[in-house]
Amino acid sequence: MSLLHVGVVRGGPSHEYEVSLKSGQAVLEALAEFPEKFLPLDILIDREGQWHLAGRPMAPQRLLLQVDVAFLALHGEYGEDGGVQGLLDQLGVPYTGSGRLASAVAFNKALTRVVVQQAGVRTPRGWVLGPDDDPKEKAGYIFRATAPPFAVKPARAGSSMGVSKVWTSAELQDALERAFAVSSQVVIEEWIEGREATVAVLEGWGGQALSALPEVEIVPPQHHAFFDYEAKYSGETQEICPGNFPKEVKETLARMARTVHSHLDLRHFSRSDFIVHPKRGVFFLEVNTLPGLTAQSLFPKAAAAVGLSFPQLVTHLISLVRAECEGRGRVASVGVV
Structure with a gap:
């Protein structure tokens, strides 16, 4: 019975690099409990975007040839925004988590608000600012429309990166500067x-x-x-x-x-x-x-x-990927789990 080669992808060029390293390490340790089923491969993407296998730099196209299933332990940019998913789709490598388009939409708080509101899910009242908006003009409008405080969030970031709670126009200006340093779009919501x-x-x-x-x-x-x-x-x-x-x-x-x-x-x-x-x-x-x-x-x-x-959670997620592979007629070392 062949082992399932599971590439645990961690790191990445995002603000959540350190968290991703910890998530990936936890997954590697979990897989190590099943040596008769899995061969875990430690795949690190460094902050500059260079891929590594077991510490050796390697092009992802070559590295991923050794992988049956990619377990994505990435967070933030590239990992959750559809970037790595697009590469894996192109190479035909199955992976855990959402697909490229769904990831890209869900990573954008402004787009997510629109989709869930259409589904009847309530969100705080909010506004979206882009790079061409005048922050002072927008701030004046928001303060006239709703009483503070407000939550200021980068539209494309995770782990509360760049999020601020503001009460005054001056605080809002500072918060927008911090949020725009992380993302080209910013969401302002009423603070509930x-x-x-x-x-x-x-x-x-x-x-x-x-x-x-x-x-x-x-x-x-x-x-x-x-x-x-x-x-x-x-x-x-x-x-x-x-x-x-x-x-x-x-x-x-x-x-x-x-x-x-x-x-x-x-x-x-x-x-x-x-x-x-x-x-x-x-x-x-x-x-x-x-x-x-x-x-x-x-x-x-x-x-x-x-x-x-x-x-069990880790192996269940892998089993979901394998079930999809079998459903599409793609074999990912079937018969392991």
């Missing part, structure tokens, strides 16, 4: 006070085509205004799974997460973030098409709540 939650969605689990795992309630430390990059990876944030929400809120969160996954045409797994206002209800914030898989990550925590260990 409430309890933060995230919901993981997993295909093919528990006898269902699409399952929403138990929600995780996120309680950032008091010295953080919100669940920003530092709060996500400092280990100080309380992550309660399942969250302490009423039944109807839990059901709404699960329904919205499944709707987001379906209407964005996502694949295998995703994780959607929400804010729950005590009177206005649940609002969708953003979706992650390649959720973090580090020791502090939320998707593995939600999976553990339904008895799915991290190694």
